Amino acid sequence: MSEELISHEPATGAELWRGGISDVDAEVAAARQAWPGWAAKPLAYRAETLRRFADRVKADAESFADLIARETGKPLWEARTEVESVAAKVDISVKAYAERTPNRRIEGAMGLRHAVRHKPHGALAVLGPYNFPAHLPNGHIVPALLAGNSVIFKPSEKTPAVGAKLAQLFHSAGVPEEVLRLVIGGPDQGKALAGHDGIDGLLFTGSARTGVALNRQFADRPGKILALEMGGNNPIVVWDTPDIRTAAMLVVQSAFLSAGQRCTNARRLIVRQTVAEALIDEVRNLTNRLIVDHPHADPAPYMGPVIDNEAADGLTESFLILMSNGGQVIRHMTRPIADRPFLTPGIIDVTAMPERPDIELFGPLLQLVRVDSFEAAIAEANNTAFGLSAALIGGTPQLYDQFWANARAGVINWNRPTNGASSAAPFGGIGLSGNHRPSAFYAADYCAYPVASSESDALRASIGVGLRESDHDAPKLVRKGFL
Ligand code: NAD
Secondary structure (H helix, E strand, O other): OOOEEEEEOOOOOOEEEEEEOOOHHHHHHHHHHHHHHHHHOOHHHHHHHHHHHHHHHHHOHHHHHHHHHHHHOOOHHHHHHHHHHHHHHHHHHHHHHHHHOOOEEEEOHHHOEEEEEEEEOOEEEEEOOOOOOOHHHHHHHHHHHHOOOEEEEEOOOOOHHHHHHHHHHHHHOOOOOOOEEEOOOOHHHHHHHHOOOOOOEEEEEOOHHHHHHHHHHOOOOOOOEEEEEOOOOEEEEEOOOOOHHHHHHHHHHHHHHHHHOOOOOEEEEEEEHHHHHHHHHHHHHHHHHOOEOOOOOOOOOOEOOOOOHHHHHHHHHHHHHHHHOOOEEEEOOOOOOOOOOOOOOEEEEOOOOOOOOOOOOOOOEEEEEEEOOHHHHHHHHOOOOOOOEEEEEOOOHHHHHHHHHHOOOOEEEEOOOOOOOOOOOEEOOOHHHEOOOOEEOOHHHHHEEEEEEEEOOOOOOOOOOOOOOOOOOOOOOOOOOOO
């Protein structure tokens, strides 16, 4: 990588931003030095500073959303919802800090008390993905700062402008520059940051490939906290329902929202054979109507381009590989503008494929599998090493109970899309989707550690058993090795 990072708008190819690659050592050193001072401030001070940050975000919402839309290619309406989530994160985190990491005091006898309090880890690194370049790193940064940590934040190399803007909003609200450091760079800077002795932990959102590499990098450093929020190969199961139209809408939302670039997007549609044809017709018709266009286009598009040409090439190639391995095309994935990464959604029936790849295809590509029994549907839903989100559409309360009990995922929904999770709930996955450190409401858990103390205002001690009257009548040494 050169000494400069340049970001381009996926929709137009125009240059959007450029900036120098950061010196990781210097950024870590600054954050290390700063955290004790920040941690020593009262919690109310840190909360108020972060509330000011939320106000700045709201005041700057339109230009922030415009920047997110330009840099990611997502529609402006969707970028606006991302900005709303960034601002809302502060109040949610203050509540979560109080609920998840409260101080506790247990009174004992004779003035003794036991206390549980939480301490920040120190200097925490945050690595962000490109698909929600503000909301997702912010979901680590706000709780980390609130708990008294300093943060070294490296946005994705594909969305540095949004990362720089987010950092600037924190600083303008009064978070000291030393307490929140920005690292501009790509995987090399990510690796250097993750392996740096000066960090006390790493909060990561990104692909399973990177997450697994980070897990290895942390294997001989058990003392450092590592939170991994990774991808998924998410199933949506459609069972008996009289309302095929709404079922189709839930499928389309689950698969193609954000051009399929959400970790929670459905990748696999598992459908009961008897309803398959009707559902496929509805899904195809609805998908044909989706507007794929520039983020600022009028009428507003449902989805914009994927992040870059490389991602679009990979997805069209994956579609061809599925086709050539026995997949039956339901709807072709096309590339309407040759040199731009716009993709129309692709849908392919892979039921007859003997071996289906268990990988996250991060774009508007849905694979369909037909099954005959509910047991087969659950087995197919769990036929993945990932475990992020899963949804059942239709069925009965009893079938949902069975699905909920047996589906292996951190988010399990009924008659709702696989995506659109609430920030007021924990959010994380199992298997290759995470390392049991869920984010969102439970982010407080990995931003501070509990300390248990026994305390008494006065010195008080007694040895009740096994003590002689005086030390004069102590016996001589009788057994070798004991004095
Ligand atoms: P990515 O793994 O390529 O990159 C994420 C971050 O890690 C970037 O900042 C990148 O520069 C850095 N990085 C890359 N390789 C690294 C290495 N070897 N060492 C250290 N740092 C490295 O992910 P992406 O493509 O930007 O984001 C999309 C992925 O994120 C998808 O897999 C998606 O499912 C996942 N995601 C997960 C969640 C979640 O909460 N579970 C949310 C959003 C996105």
